[in-house]
Amino acid sequence: MAEQKLKKNLGLFDVFVFGIGPMLSSGIFLLPGMVYAKVGPAAILAYLIAGILIIPPLLSKAELTTAMPRAGGTYYFMDRSMGPLVGTITGIGTWLALAFKSAFALIGLGAYLVFFIGLAVKPVALGLCAIFAGLSISGVKNVGRFQAVFVSVLLGILMFFIGKGLFSAEISKFQPFFTSESESLLGAVGFVFVSFAGITKIASMAEEVEDLERNIPWGMMLALGTAVSIYILCLSVMIGVMPVGDLANTLTPVVDAVERFTGPWGKYVMTGAGILAFAAAANVGLTASSRYPLAMSRDNIFPDFWKKVGRFHTPTRSIILTTLVMMGFILFLSPEGVAKLASVLKLLIFGIINLAVIVMRESKIAAYDPGFRSFGYPWMQIIGLITPLVLIPAMGLMAMIFSAGIVLTGILWYLFYAEKRVQRSAAVYQVFQRIGSAADSDIYHELRQLMREKGLRREDQFEEVIVRAGILWAEPDEEQKEIIKRASRKIAKQAQIDARDVFKILLREIEDEVTPLGKHIALPHARLEGVQNPELVIVHCKEGIQLNEGEDPVYAIFILVSPKKDPQQHLRFLSELANRAENIDFAGAWRELESDRSVRNSFLRTGKVTEYVIESEKLVDKPLREFQIHEDCLIAVINRNGDMVMPHGHTTLKMGDRLTLIGKQEAVDETINYFRSHT
Numbered sequence: 001m002a003e004q005k006l007k008k009n010l011g012l013f014d015v016f017v018f019g020i021g022p023m024l025s026s027g028i029f030l031l032p033g034m035v036y037a038k039v040g041p042a043a044i045l046a047y048l049i050a051g052i053l054i055i056p057p058l059l060s061k062a063e064l065t066t067a068m069p070r071a072g073g074t075y076y077f078m079d080r081s082m083g084p085l086v087g088t089i090t091g092i093g094t095w096l097a098l099a100f101k102s103a104f105a106l107i108g109l110g111a112y113l114v115f116f117i118g119l120a121v122k123p124v125a126l127g128l129c130a131i132f133a134g135l136s137i138s139g140v141k142n143v144g145r146f147q148a149v150f151v152s153v154l155l156g157i158l159m160f161f162i163g164k165g166l167f168s169a170e171i172s173k174f175q176p177f178f179t180s181e182s183e184s185l186l187g188a189v190g191f192v193f194v195s196f197a198g199i200t201k202i203a204s205m206a207e208e209v210e211d212l213e214r215n216i217p218w219g220m221m222l223a224l225g226t227a228v229s230i231y232i233l234c235l236s237v238m239i240g241v242m243p244v245g246d247l248a249n250t251l252t253p254v255v256d257a258v259e260r261f262t263g264p265w266g267k268y269v270m271t272g273a274g275i276l277a278f279a280a281a282a283n284v285g286l287t288a289s290s291r292y293p294l295a296m297s298r299d300n301i302f303p304d305f306w307k308k309v310g311r312f313h314t315p316t317r318s319i320i321l322t323t324l325v326m327m328g329f330i331l332f333l334s335p336e337g338v339a340k341l342a343s344v345l346k347l348l349i350f351g352i353i354n355l356a357v358i359v360m361r362e363s364k365i366a367a368y369d370p371g372f373r374s375f376g377y378p379w380m381q382i383i384g385l386i387t388p389l390v391l392i393p394a395m396g397l398m399a400m401i402f403s404a405g406i407v408l409t410g411i412l413w414y415l416f417y418a419e420k421r422v423q424r425s426a427a428v429y430q431v432f433q434r435i436g437s438a439a440d441s442d443i444y445h446e447l448r449q450l451m452r453e454k455g456l457r458r459e460d461q462f463e464e465v466i467v468r469a470g471i472l473w474a475e476p477d478e479e480q481k482e483i484i485k486r487a488s489r490k491i492a493k494q495a496q497i498d499a500r501d502v503f504k505i506l507l508r509e510i511e512d513e514v515t516p517l518g519k520h521i522a523l524p525h526a527r528l529e530g531v532q533n534p535e536l537v538i539v540h541c542k543e544g545i546q547l548n549e550g551e552d553p554v555y556a557i558f559i560l561v562s563p564k565k566d567p568q569q570h571l572r573f574l575s576e577l578a579n580r581a582e583n584i585d586f587a588g589a590w591r592e593l594e595s596d597r598s599v600r601n602s603f604l605r606t607g608k609v610t611e612y613v614i615e616s617e618k619l620v621d622k623p624l625r626e627f628q629i630h631e632d633c634l635i636a637v638i639n640r641n642g643d644m645v646m647p648h649g650h651t652t653l654k655m656g657d658r659l660t661l662i663g664k665q666e667a668v669d670e671t672i673n674y675f676r677s678h679t
Helices: 012-023 031-053 055-067 073-082 084-117 121-138 140-165 182-208 212-241 244-248 253-262 264-289 291-298 316-332 335-363 379-394 397-421 427-433 442-454 462-467 480-495 499-511 567-581 596-601 665-676
Strands: 470-473 525-528 535-545 554-563 608-613 633-640 643-645 658-663
Touching: 012 140, 012 212, 012 264, 031 055, 031 182, 031 212, 031 244, 031 253, 055 073, 055 212, 055 335, 055 379, 073 084, 073 291, 073 335, 084 121, 084 264, 084 291, 084 316, 084 335, 084 397, 121 264, 121 316, 140 212, 140 253, 140 264, 182 212, 182 335, 182 379, 212 253, 244 253, 253 264, 264 291, 264 316, 291 316, 335 379, 335 397, 379 397, 462 535, 462 567, 462 633, 462 658, 470 480, 470 596, 480 499, 480 535, 480 554, 480 643, 499 525, 525 567, 535 596, 554 567, 608 665, 633 665, 658 665
Parallel strands: 470 535, 525 554
Antiparallel strands: 535 554, 608 658, 633 643, 633 658
């Protein structure tokens, strides 16, 4: 049975609100008093350091997410980079960490609701857990709508709190900045680290994000920058307006602080803000953490039962399981205990995620094609690896014992349940291959499939390649060698390289039977030195030819040659050709096509393709960069006396040039009208 896919309907704003929502809850509305009790005013520094230390895992996770957008985020990255044993350990650890964090948010939400309803915190938190489970089951877009409302209102209230509170803050209350307890600053940094953990939750839902390569890194970075600024400013207000003893002993620090400079009405407003903050954190936390049992079930790490996707395209059973786990945490752990365990787990996982980037990069797998690459490699990742080694011991012996317990649980689960059910390779084996050990190609093929699902990047001008593609019509009974020879000459002319080199490589591709075949098509391809841009020739074989004995006849041959320097783009173009070929009946309607234009149009997905001929002296000998061409219109190719010219900004137009324009209808029409106005 085909794997059930999750729906893509999350944009940049959704990524931003999913990232910042969890950070605006416990980090502001619950933890400040606990952290202040440990280190005094230096709590500000603890938050700042934690915000800086989250940058390496954030960059690493953004890179891995844009390369491998799958439900389960961290688990999937670690499994495919380090193997199923490490994947099992990190999958269980991350799932529990997110569940801890979400349970912590529900406890905070219960604490603020008590102000209005007068019930015990834990029963309220349990009821809210069930409510958010129902919302998560109803669909991720519904979760996103609620999240957008929560975050927008919350940001407005916090801006008011900061703007008014800073004028009431007393500088003297920041002295001394370092108290006698400040030697535990590292422990405080580790303790508040959980506040930033929510920023990467969106990786768990990457399978549901549109325009992944733009929205994931930008959404994460915008969320982090906003959160760090708000943390520091809000904490400065709390320290500046509250007595030392009061701040160190409260679970509702913002509410207690705002009453100091607004009176009772501010207390009600900020209590409402706290409810929104914890609701936002619990909302996204439950949704994100529930994707881990789904992902691990897909890979046979967990039983098949948990991968069922319900009628709302959400992992219903996985959501219910995660809800029950969170309820257990709420019942049996204290707020500080939940916060500390969540921080320890996130530190552990965030450290390992940096190693995954190193492994994927050093494996040199061509199909590893992240749309965003972490800057500062590998030093950024090395810093990310060192961070948990420093912070976890500073959090005490129980933290280290708990970390070891999670690792042991993952190992035992893998050995006694998953090992016999999993047959899968990892990128780390490819690293070993480079020093003499054997590697498996499974991970390469899986990454190729992910490339195909992700599709093209913004900078990939695939439509342009199709428009300028050479079209050949195979003669009846023409031998395949002659067809390849003719195609090689056409590609060589387009790419301005030696036709003999192209012919030799393409013929070897077919003879070695490594050319992708299926649905009556063949895709011989090569990456060559000297080629500046991808070039394509489409061969139409109405009568069909037999490339390999015993195979179905081939009615279309797509010959792609790309620059040697960019293997990822070459693979993306091959994947896109395969995607578009799925919608064409090559054994039927394709064979009835009779013109070059009809062949090209069957592969184009743009709004309009048209030609404009330069017939005015006013347009001649001027570079293209001087013309105001609509941004949604592309000059794909210039046909000049039978030769194809690749247009650039400095390309000058000549009399009789035939410009092929592609793009949206209105953009193409506007560009043509612009040229006509200069005649």
